[in-house]
Every structure is written in structure tokens, then in C-alpha cells.
Amino acid sequence: MPKVSRNHRYKFKKEPPEGFSKIEHALNSFSEKMKEAEKQTLEVNRPKYESTWKITMLNHQRSRYIFDLYYKRKLISRKLYDWLIANKFADKELIAKWKKNGYEKLCCLQCIQVGNTNQQTTCICRVPKASMNGSDNEQGKHIRCKNCGCRGCASTD
Incomplete structure (x- = not known):
């Protein structure tokens, strides 16, 4: 996920393509949930490996959201999809696996x-x-x- 500035606008090398404003709210929501998951502490008697489960789940959900928008529902353009992948909004390798049988x-x-x-x-x-x-x-x-x-x-x- 790109770094967020103080005014909560994303800093990108290039401006987002047309259609980003439609999904920006959902991506901001994922970003806020990710911040909460990173700050969350484990209960006393829980194994340490459970600490990353929520973060991994949110990464999966965000990548699946973008995958579904492009491949299943066809609501975003190829240009926007490529821009989202390049700016690390979704896991490129995970999406590549989802396309395989x-x-x-x-x-x-x-x-x-x-x-x-x-x-x-x-x-x-x-x-x-x-x-x-x-x-x-x-x-x-x-x-x-x-x-x-x-x-x-x-x-x-």
C-alpha cells in the first residue's frame, strides 16, 4: 500500500486514471482496517503466529475486491487495474494464481x-x-x- 500523507491523500508518481474516484472510498476503508490490524495486540495466551492473520486476511480481501472488479464484474478499465497493481493496492502474484485452475x-x-x-x-x-x-x-x-x-x-x- 502506498504511503499516506497527512491530508490522507495518496502520493503517487502518476495521477490515478479515470474511475479511481469510484473505488477510492473502498480502498480507504481497507487502508483504515489495515492500520487497525497493525496496531492490534495479541491476547496473552495466543501463539505469536496469529498476529499476522488479520493483516493477511485484509490483503486477501483487498486483492480479491480489485480482482472481482476487473475480471468478474468488469467495472474498471485495464488502465486503472494496471495502475492499482503498479501502486501495490493488490497482490499481483496472488491474483495471477487466482486465474489458474x-x-x-x-x-x-x-x-x-x-x-x-x-x-x-x-x-x-x-x-x-x-x-x-x-x-x-x-x-x-x-x-x-x-x-x-x-x-x-x-x-x-
């Missing part, structure tokens, strides 16, 4: 990097819920990803 619901890029796990496999949230052991679900356990807190982003769910 099997990654339509991907929560974050860390979940598909095999080097981050002990078994050199993808994250638990990428496993379809139907193929998980039924006893875990019956006991009320909710398996969550340590990277982002996702409960399941497999495309078959």
Missing part, C-alpha cells in the same frame, strides 16, 4: 510454498474438507492454517 480460492501464497512445511507439501488448508479424516470434524476441531488462519481454500470445497 485449482487456485480460485487460494488464501495466500505461503500456503502453496512447499518449502515452508516439514513434509515438503502444501498447507493443511489446501486439503479438501471431504478428504479429511471425519473424526476431526465430528469432535468440533477446526483445523486452521498457521500462515494465515484459513480454514480451507481448496477449490473443491
